[in-house]
Amino acid sequence: MNWAEFLSMDGRGFYVWGSFGAFAIAIVLEIIFVRLRAKRAQATIEDELLADEARGRAL
Amino acid sequence: MSRTDMRIFKYSSPAMFFPLAGKLLPWFSALAVLFGAIGLYLGLFVAPEDFQQGEVYRIIFIHVPAAWMGMFIYLVMAMYGVMALTFNTRLSAMMMEALAPTGAIFTALALWTGALWGRPTWGTYWAWDARMTSTLILLFLYIGYIALINAIEDKKRADKAGALLVIVGSINVPIIYFSVKWWNTLHQGLSVSVTSSPKMASIMLWGMLTMAIACWMYAIAVSLARVRAIICERERDRIPGQERIPRRETTAGNAVASS
Numbered sequence: 001m002n003w004a005e006f007l008s009m010d011g012r013g014f015y016v017w018g019s020f021g022a023f024a025i026a027i028v029l030e031i032i033f034v035r036l037r038a039k040r041a042q043a044t045i046e047d048e049l050l051a052d053e054a055r056g057r058a059l
Numbered sequence: 060m061s062r063t064d065m066r067i068f069k070y071s072s073p074a075m076f077f078p079l080a081g082k083l084l085p086w087f088s089a090l091a092v093l094f095g096a097i098g099l100y101l102g103l104f105v106a107p108e109d110f111q112q113g114e115v116y117r118i119i120f121i122h123v124p125a126a127w128m129g130m131f132i133y134l135v136m137a138m139y140g141v142m143a144l145t146f147n148t149r150l151s152a153m154m155m156e157a158l159a160p161t162g163a164i165f166t167a168l169a170l171w172t173g174a175l176w177g178r179p180t181w182g183t184y185w186a187w188d189a190r191m192t193s194t195l196i197l198l199f200l201y202i203g204y205i206a207l208i209n210a211i212e213d214k215k216r217a218d219k220a221g222a223l224l225v226i227v228g229s230i231n232v233p234i235i236y237f238s239v240k241w242w243n244t245l246h247q248g249l250s251v252s253v254t255s256s257p258k259m260a261s262i263m264l265w266g267m268l269t270m271a272i273a274c275w276m277y278a279i280a281v282s283l284a285r286v287r288a289i290i291c292e293r294e295r296d297r298i299p300g301q302e303r304i305p306r307r308e309t310t311a312g313n314a315v316a317s318s
Contacts (some may be wrong), residue, residue, distance in 0.1 A: 010113040013123045015118065015175040016117055019172040041288045041292045042290075
């Protein structure tokens with residue numbers, strides 16, 4: 001089996017790779033967004049802790 | 060300070076779950092990659108072409124797992140919803156919030172891959188048949204839940220309203236599942252055997268099941284990562300020491316010690 005044949009999928013490559021591609025893109029985007037959300041949440045906590053410390057509050 | 064004690068007691072569950080989720084996360088991620096690689100190899104390289112549909116049937120290896128996950132995640136959310144409403148556990152509501160986007164994505168992918176599979180095999184991207192319409196409603200339920208909990212300012216009320224919506228909406232899941240039995244649909248029935256040769260059927264089935272396990276592992280991993288972010292967002296000042304933020308470790312240590 002050669003690659004051109006594999007990619008063409010009987011001439012139905014558009015449907016097959018359109019499916020697998022959308023799947024891959026969705027997962028990659030979801031991982032990126034979750035990481036961004038976690039980073040943002042942690043950064044907020046750090047900022048608040050630093051602000052607390054600056055004010056000399058003991059939580 | 061009794062008020063502080065109470066707050067620590069109340070938040071103990073998510074705060075304790077936070078480091079556990081962090082420990083489990085790499086394992087589920089690794090399993091998702093492993094099963095995904097095996098599943099794609101089986102589905103794209105080992106499994107032979109279908110004698111009726113040719114190569115295009117390979118969409119099954121992502122379409123069916125995505126559709127299963129869309130339905131299953133919704134049921135898991137409904138279970139968490141029942142727990143959130145009956146036991147008033149904060150983590151249950153957070154898990155619902157963490158699972159919803161993943162369930163919505165899988166449902167959207169099931170519809171998308173289904174459309175791309177339907178066009179070459181049925182001659183149409185979309186039909187208002189029972190299976191497709193009820194799956195579209197599932198997607199709307201996910202979106203509705205996400206919109207609802209974000210529209211209500213008070214988190215407690217948002218959680219309750221969201222849990223109620225998800226529980227009521229769960230009636231849709233058996234409708235999706237049995238739609239191909241109950242009604243005459245364009246969508247094919249429950250059987251996954253698409254070929255006369257049992258050996259071919261079994262390798263196709265194994266490829267599909269491996270991909271389903273990969274999607275499971277992925278869904279667990281990404282939900283754990285998201286619930287950690289949600290715990291951070293909601294219970295900012297009550298999370299015990301976490302490796303990445305050494306400052307918090309000392310602060311939280313003091314809080315626990317003073318209780």
